[in-house]
Amino acid sequence: MSKVENEKDIVEYVVTPQEPVNEDHHDHDDKIEKGDLEHDSLLASGHIQLTADELSALEAKLPECSAEQAKEILEEVYTVHQHDPRYDPETLERMKMFISDKNIIANPDTYHSLIFEMRILALLTSTSSAYPEVRAVAADMDDPTLPSLTIRVWLIGTILSAIGCVINAVFVMRYPAISISSNVVQLVAYPIGVAMAKLPNWKLFGLELNPGPFNKKEHLLIVIMSGLGMAFPPTQHLILAQAMPQWFGMEYAKKAGYQFLGALGTNMIGFGFAGITRRFLVYPSYCVWPASLSTIALNNALHDHAGSRTPVRGPFKTVWRASMYKCFWIVFAIYFVYYFFPGYIFPNLTIFDWIAWIKPTSGTLVAITSSNFGVGVGFNPLPTLDYNYLAMPGGYFPMFVHYNFLAGLTLGLLLAIVFWTRNVLNTGYLQINSPSTFDHKGKSYVVRNIVDKFGRLDNAKYQQYSEPYMSAGRLVGFIGTFGYTTGTLTHTLLYNRHELIMGFKGMMVDFKHWWARMRGRAVEGEVINAGDDIHYRLMQAYPEVPEWWFIIVVLASMVISFCCLGIYTPVSPGVVMIAPILTVIFIIPVGIVTAVSGLEPSLNIIAEMVGGGIAGGDTMTVQFFRMFGSEPVYHALIYANDLKLSHYVKINPRHMFWVQIWGGLLGTFITVAQWNWLMAIPKVCTPDAPFRLICPGGQGDYSNFIFWGTLGPHRLFGKGGRFTWLLIGLPLGVIFPIVMFVLKKRFPRNKVLQASHPLLLILSFGWASGASWGSYVPGLFINLFSWNFLKKRYLEFWSRYNYVTLAALGTAISINAFLVFFCLVFPGVDFPTWWGNGGGTPGCIGSWTNADCGRYKIGAKGYFGPDPGNYH
Template identity: 40%
Template sequence: MATYTSNHIEKIDSLEDEKDVKERDFTTTQVLSPDEADSVDAKDLGATREDVLAAEEKVEGMSLERCVKIITEVRTMHKHDQNFPTDILIKMNEFLDNPDVLANPDNHPELVHEMKLEAVMVTENSPYAEVRGVVDPTDDFDMPTFTIRVWIIGVLFSAAGAFINQLFSIRMPSITVGTEVAQLLAFPFGKLLQRIFPDKEFRLFGRTHNFNPGPFNRKEHMLITIMAAVAFSTPYTGYIVFTQALPMFFNNSYGYDFGYQLLNTLGSNFVGYGLAGLTRRFIVYPSYCVWPGSLATLALNKAFHSDDSQAVPGPFGKLYSWSRLRLFTVALIVTFVYWWIPGYLFEALSYFNWLSWIAPHHKTFNMIVGFKNGLGLNPLPTFDWNMVSGVWPAMVLPMFSITNYFAGVIISGFMIVGIYWTNAFNTAYLPINSNKTFNREGGRYNVTRILDDKGMFDNEKYQQYSEPYMSAGNITLYFWFFAAYSATLSYTFLYHRHELNRGFKSVWRDLKNKIRARRGQAAEEDDDEFAEDIHYRLMKRYKEVPEWWYFLVLCGALAIGMAGVGAYPTNTTMAVVIYGVLLAIFFAVPLGIIKAVTGSTVTLNVLAEFIGGVIVPGDALAMNYFKMYGYIVTAHALSFANDLKLAHYTKIAPRYTFWAQMIATLISSFVCTALFNFQMSFKNVCLPNAAFKFTCPGDYTFFNAAVFWGTIGPIKIFGKGGRFTSLLSGFGLGFVLPIAIYGLQKAFPRQHWLRQIHPVMMCFGALIWAPYNISWIWPALVFTFISWKLVKPRYLAFWAKYNYVLCSALSAGIAICAIVIFFALQISDITLDWWGNSDYDKGCETAACVLRPIPEKGYFGPEKGHFR
């Protein structure tokens, strides 16, 4: 960050005096001279004009002593933070490590001034430009928040969204209403209630309320969005209920019992919420916990509730003055119209596997370039934004994150090639990149052939059928899953132990202060005040949610979940619920920190399956309970924590957020549970000829995984002498990888590119395989590079104003278009049958090719009766 002096300010002010930029249209041009452009260039300033002007107003009150304390704490917190600008960190090192700077500050006026600006910036705003662009460092404490309008719209949206998402969750393809749709529709609904509701007060719960407390505001809007985000997530219980009750799966009649369904739904949902609240000091409140994925939501909220027509300099030497809302509206309409082409009229543009058209039957070529059945090495794989951001939200998450992710994709891709072409694990007889499980004849593994009448493992049937086999892509996936889990633990300790220590100190300090207050003693001061940004300090005005509230929710949900297991003939100990929650507690903070910094989630599903299968071998249902509470509780906790960060940024009182999430979760739980039996009543449900295409693809995957991990069990597969035992070396590699990177960073401190390496994200990138491939991530890398490396450093104000709003508009436009296409055409099975929709897949893209044919004897692997 270069020094921003009064000369810079005067030059920028002179630009505004010369042109009335507020009256400019988005397309109006103004070519800036090189000197003028440099004065507002983000590459030099590291902040927008408004950010630095605000800091300049307060820099005179920043003493050198206070500046040193702030910069010292900021450097400690952010020295390993890839989101924090490297050039700023270099300046901090020079400021703190050069004795002459502090001894003779008058000899270094530019550096001292620059560090004072930075100290003001990080304490009076956010340390990150992307946060400053969408979150205001101010708060209206008296702004109405939990209003009647929020109750009405939030409850209706929660119920409607939960109903739609659950009803069509078993359809292939599914239809999903996203949070961006709720956020978009909430604004006109809020404005409508603002117009029709009377300005009349009433008393409720000892407080005075107003039907119409003024204009529909940003806090109300965000609270409705948070309720929708909670409710739109369908409960994981659905997988267990469907696979347990239906005859093509386990066929247990008590799976139809509403009480059983409700107890397990409430238990799994609310345990996650309680855990999120208990970990908020570690993954919500700290400023380094950016939660990048939430910034698009915040940008859209700001677009609806701010007047931002002031022009900003952007590409091609122009000034751009469209408001965020205007850009959002136009982009949404354009996206809605355009997506009819790849979404319905010309579907080949989505899976644009044009390289396969060159030689559709060439096995090796298609295994490398194939979009659907290959590794996806395709420079132009799609014209569909839904595919571009399908795996990775392009332009939203940080560039360092996707770079590490892509590096992991490439490294693991070479691993797949090595495994496949050497026929390791008999993979050459199978498709190269599939998430299916195969038998020794190369067909789909039929798990029902190894079960007895009670759904338990039958070794005699197993020995007469087949061992399970996996593709090279799936084998690689499991190896890197194991690596990601151990890497998460070692990385968190090495790179975030300072932050963890601060979190535990905060918990201990609050506990002591409560004891002091009871004794009439003064509270102990927070010695980390310089590490907190303005948002944390503003939120201190509001009453906090006591820890015991969340703990009570956690314990209550745990008891409900145990009742759901123990009160029915599941033949499963209630202890699996406790084991699962313990796993979630152990990983919630490490995974939460990584999610808050990178925007990506390392899920616990494989680890939960692995441990659950070891604890309860041969019992698929018991393993499912362990998986549900070990995996989905953590996933829900991180999702709820993300919503808590949205409320934190928007300055919504924590207790309002608490009740909004609780209410939305309760509504979603009852609505979705009420639909389970209704869905299972459809004709031929979960069969190929099911009504409304309710073929339950996710439930079949869940059932196969249950039998694979629960019935067969990880001991047979990964234990001593098992076919895939060597994959357990991933745990060792993952644990060592962060240590090696940390050592390189310490050994070569001047190689600043090493600071951008994130070993967990590299492991996470390898998890894209089976069924996804390079074609799903390469376009996101290109668009993110353009946004974060070409536009952002040169036109920071332009990028901060428009980047996240554009992403929200693209996602919302596609979501609305998909809903219209589904209900207007697809639900009635109205299709366009032409080459661009049905015949563009040829050869190996229609049915996956294999490297080697099945041996003449008709199978591969050991003889029957000799399986482990």
């Protein structure tokens, strides 16, 4: 059967067969009728998600794009996006047929519906974006004459960065965490910027005080500067684990010089790598960075109060005329008032453990149904009535992200239940999903009982004390983490090899051009474009930041880090030279996953494992290997997300460079200045901490350092080790993406397979450690309504209101939490005690270190596991 005959397997827009048509025998009305039919059929099919206005605008441009030109454009589109789960599988198949079958263009009358669709798709991808979520917020035009890096940006951005940084340094230690988000800064900055635009246009240091109306680009630069200032340094959890007396209690970790140099070094290394990898993580159109879209939506609303008043059809036969600005304030007001209940009056709405409350002393009931951190796996159909509690809020991410993540997480949590009920590695004596490390009595593991005065393992003490034990959830977490480590590389090579090849070719071409200019020679040779959409082309109007600027930042940061270790610690500064190799290997694969899905994978375990393998028994070396091996990746992703934000809004890249440098420096200075004050709060970083400052990040770091540092991977995961079999995750991480890749090739039209993302499945499986099903599943329900119902049926309504609604929710939560904490909770104005703020924490619900809440009871010996003196 020929390719032409295979067209019957492709869903056509018109139900009746299309016969070849000779247009010479039809009048003008017939052409119009056929065009209208194709227009309506394309909208109805849903293969390409377009509003009627968007389609009409593209149809007007059809004379600019012939079938041959469309084929040339779509050949590159297909190469890049053939594995893109955002694309409809049927559309990809039609695209493949169009570019591979020569008979289609040769027979335009027979295939006019398919050709029409492909020409529209080619125009869409080349003049705008194929993703409705990007089109909803990012303009496909620019005004390069707008001022951006003005005095207003420096003044407002610096002040708001400082204020936000002071606040966030406290809230990051809280569970659930609350932060002053970038949208709060954006909201506060707007009236200040507008007011400054009314000042006289004096000059200060050669810059105009008032260069004109306060515009979007200035506004976003303030947001970006403040966001980086408020983003706590990647070493914060690490410093807590090192300095707190209930954990490692290291005195050097309390010294301001050590804290500042370590924070600045890791922060700026991340910034440098973000800039170097722009062509992989920022410029490609598939790198959407979903978290940045609501920020742009709020920016659009604030700078266009009237907005579009064109009526749009909404659900339930409604018609909506409200502007984005009006929508924002309505949603903000409603949720601001509501959040007083979960945030102050009725805290049990946040973790709504109504099933566990039936019998809170039942370890099994609590383990299965509680969503409290470290206590249970959270299988609860109504786990929360607090949007802030959601670990994956609905509305931001495409459906494939929610489907894959929840599927992997569910499998991981079910396996944790199996481990717990079967008492695998004595996990049945512990709570099912605790992040802590335990001794053989079910108490928190005290690392000082097994180390000498230099923090190194003392085997005699170890044999007298206890082997370390961990919960069932952490066992699953290690399997998933090992799988993700190898799966990241395998998945990237399978699905993104074309982009990697083109990116590295582009870097080589740029280097050759730079070398030619340095030698005074004419620049010759091809130019390889790193982007494939209108936003990348519009950004070519601005001078780019050379790669060597970022390379200098990386080298300077490594010198700072070298000084940090050499001056303050007994650890060899050579760690700074070795550890960043991990960043080099993983920054692009991990960055692509984050840019596509919006999730931020962690490389901490692999860094600790490698560091422990190099220096087993030396906890400090492992800590610093993590500090300079994986933490820079985390911060690089923050910087890369902001680079994409500026890419969408068309901000001069060199202006972005200086704003990011200043924001990072400012945030590091201010955050470090607060650390010792925060660590002096009584009972901080314990389950009994005031204001819920339990420091879940520091607790997790401490537990991991015990395994990978003090005891080392050789003892625990080497030959004869109790946890060796968990390394099965490493080969599974290689095999699973390959199997899924083959299946997708074999069944290209299977929507379930095409929407599956092997790496997200592995990642979420590993996130079962410490995670709760209840903190993720509500986001799926919200997303089903937003993306599956509203977006598919009411695209124009969804485009106008979805992201501005999300911005309003996040802003309302942040401002309300700020007011409640500092105006009521901190001064000690507590709401009267009642069951809604105290009835959900008794028994096994209130602590993740309660040995009485395990599946099994400790026997008469008073401990479980082998006898002291017989440890591996």
